[in-house]
Amino acid sequence: xxxxxxxxxxxxxxxxxxxxxxxxxALHTVAPxxxxxxxxxxxxxxxxxxxxxxxxxxxxxxxSSVPLYYRVAAQLLTQSPAIEALGEQSSxxxxxxxxxxxxxxxxxxASDHTDRQVESYSVAVSKQMCAKPVAETAWRWxxxxxxxxxxxLRSRILEDGRWVDYQRGTLASIRPLAALRDGMPGAAAxxxxxxxxxxxxxxxxxxxxEGIRPATQMEIELHxxxxxxxxxxxxxVQALPVVx
Numbered sequence: 001x002x003x004x005x006x007x008x009x010x011x012x013x014x015x016x017x018x019x020x021x022x023x024x025x026a027l028h029t030v031a032p033x034x035x036x037x038x039x040x041x042x043x044x045x046x047x048x049x050x051x052x053x054x055x056x057x058x059x060x061x062x063x064s065s066v067p068l069y070y071r072v073a074a075q076l077l078t079q080s081p082a083i084e085a086l087g088e089q090s091s092x093x094x095x096x097x098x099x100x101x102x103x104x105x106x107x108x109x110a111s112d113h114t115d116r117q118v119e120s121y122s123v124a125v126s127k128q129m130c131a132k133p134v135a136e137t138a139w140r141w142x143x144x145x146x147x148x149x150x151x152x153l154r155s156r157i158l159e160d161g162r163w164v165d166y167q168r169g170t171l172a173s174i175r176p177l178a179a180l181r182d183g184m185p186g187a188a189a190x191x192x193x194x195x196x197x198x199x200x201x202x203x204x205x206x207x208x209x210e211g212i213r214p215a216t217q218m219e220i221e222l223h224x225x226x227x228x229x230x231x232x233x234x235x236x237v238q239a240l241p242v243v244x
Contacts, residue, residue, distance in 0.1 A: 008031060008032060008140070011106065012030060013026075013139065014140065015229070019228060032077045033192065034071075034074055034194050035072045036184050036195070036196040038065060038197060039066075039123065039184065040199070042199065056115055060220055070082075076128070078131045078132065083235065083236075085131075087115075087242045088239045090114060091113070091198040091214045091218075093203070094110075094167050094220040094222075095109070097109060097197045098141070098195065100191065107140075107222075108139070110132055111155075111235070113132060113133065150170060152225065153168075154167060155168075155221065157215035159206065162190055165201070165204055174198060174200075177198055207232070217236045218234070
């Protein structure tokens with residue numbers, strides 16, 4: 001993995017659950033060393049095809065294979081409550097995210113914010129164009145692995161002045177996360193500061209029938225109904241003018 005050449009640090013409240021149910025939280029300060037965005041990770045073939053067609057509707061080429069592992073600059077990860085994006089054609093999507101810290105894998109939630117105009121000619125380039133918001137809380141992976149399919153992934157956007165559901169479903173719709181992670185190049189080495197987003201769910205259409213669409217604010221959430229806890233992160237998007 002590339003050396004850490006920046007001073008960027010992310011802070012996570014990392015929660016562990018003991019065998020007797022006792023919970024403890026430790027602060028992990030993590031320097032992101034590598035970021036991989038896993039794409040086309042749906043467990044159901046029909047759902048993958050739906051997402052491919054959903055993106056094709058806005059001009060995105062079909063993938064060469066599934067899943068795909070896109071390398072993205074680790075510096076794009078951010079916990080800021082606001083990001084900037086060029087133009088008004090970017091949008092986010094909630095994704096579970098793995099990271100390796102202090103000898104263990106942790107699970108949180110992130111947004112693979114993407115430039116949709118660039119995506120129409122290159123998915124790989126579009127992934128590099130926008131910051132990747134990530135929450136400030138994480139759960140120890142070993143505490144949720146056995147019931148991962150029950151974890152609920154959700155996002156909401158601010159649309160026409162009100163918050164509406166944008167994505168909603170469980171991780172049962174995504175390939176088993178450990179297998180997805182282990183298929184990632186470099187995963188076996190488990191280097192400190194390795195991050196991987198694990199795919200997303202389809203967008204819920206609005207009254208106009210629009211699926212994937214931009215918004216000025218987004219909220220992403222991972223809910224664990226078994227252990228009755230949530231990870232929530234909200235961020236705003238400031239559109240920068242496109243100057244020719």
